[in-house]
Amino acid sequence: MNNLNLRDASECDAPIIAELVYVTEDDPEHEWGEGSKEEILDRISYLVKVEGSRYYYKNIKVAELDGKPCGAIILLKSDDIPMLDITTSIKLFMSIKGVMRKIKFIRDIILASRLDECEDHEIYVANLATSEEVRGKGIGKSLMILAEKMAKEQGYKRCSLLAKDKSLINFYSKLDYKLEKEERYFSHNLYRMVKMV
Template sequence: MEVLIRKAYKEDATEAIPLIMEAIGDISRQMTGETEKTAIYDEFIQLFTRTDNRHSYLNTYIAEMNGRVAGVLVFYTAEQAIILDANLEAYLSNKKGTAVTIDPETAPGEWYIDTVVVDPTYRGHGIGTKLLSYAEQLVKDSGGGKLSLNVELEKDAAIRLYNRLGFVTLCPWTIIGEPFHHMVKTVFAD
C-alpha cells in the first residue's frame, strides 16, 4: 500500500487530533489548559486550525493511506518553537487568568520532532519510519542540521527505532516534571 506524506490541512483535525493526544499523553493537559478528554479534544481542534502555535496544521504533516490519516508528524525549528510557545503561553494565560509557562522541548539550533504517531490500524507498515525520514529530508533540503526529539524513558521500542535510524541520546530532559531522553541526529545536506 502506498503512503503519501503531505502538509496537513485544517480539515485533517478530526483524524489527527486523537492521534496527537494519544502520543503526548498527559502533556495534552498542559498544552490545552483542560483536564477532561472531551475538552482537551475540543481545545486541540481549535489549536490545530489556528496558525500561531506548535499544534497548528501549519507545523503538521500527514501520512495518508487509502485516503485516511494513517500517521502524524508535528515538526518545527527551535527558533519557531520560541514564538509558537510564547503565543500558546499568552493564549493559555489569558484563558486561565493566571500565568502559564510551556516547558521548552528543544535546544537552540535544532529541528524538532514534536510528535510522531501512527494510527494503530496502520502500524507495522513502516509509516513511523517514513515520517521520521520525511523530517530528515526536510532538514537536508534546508542545508542540514541537528534533528531532535524527546522520548519517554520506558518507551523501549521507540528508543530502539530511533537508535536504528541514527538518533543518539544527547542528554536527559524534563517535560512537565517527567523524565525524557533528548535524542539527536546530525543531518547533512545532500
C-alpha cells in the first residue's frame, strides 16, 4: 500500500482516535462510565489529551491512508500500566456526571482490576482499531508490525494483547500470536495472546 503512512498521534487526532477506540469495546460503559455515545466519545477524546492516561496520544500510533486517519494502535509498557490505570480512572470518575453513574463506575473498576492484561516487561497492545471502510486492506497488520518493531527497539521480548472473539483470535494467530489463557470480563470472555519479538 503505497499511500499508507504510520505516524505518531497528536492531540488533534483525539476525535478520530475516540471513534476508533470506542468500537473496540463490547461494553463501552464498563470501560469509560455510563452515558450516551457522545458523552463517552468526549471522555475518550479528553483522555487522549491527558498526560498519564492510558489513551494519551504519546502512547498511540495512527495509520493514514491517502492522508486520512483510518487506524490507531495504543501501546503500553507493562511497568507503566498501574499508574496509567490510576490516572485514567481518576480522570474518568471526575468527568462522569451523577452519583449513581459514579458508583457504577467504581464497581466496574473493582471488577476490571481482576483482569490480567499483561506480565512484566511486555509491550501491551491495549487497543487496535481500523475504520470499517478500510478493513481487510492490511492496515491492522501494518500497525501490529510497527508495534513489534518498536517493542524490539525498546528492548522488550514480548508483545501481548487481549482478543475479544474468535475472528480476532484468528487475525492475531496469523501474525504468530499464541493463545495463552482465557479470562472472564463482565459478560464475555477475553483471550490473552502473546508473541515473542
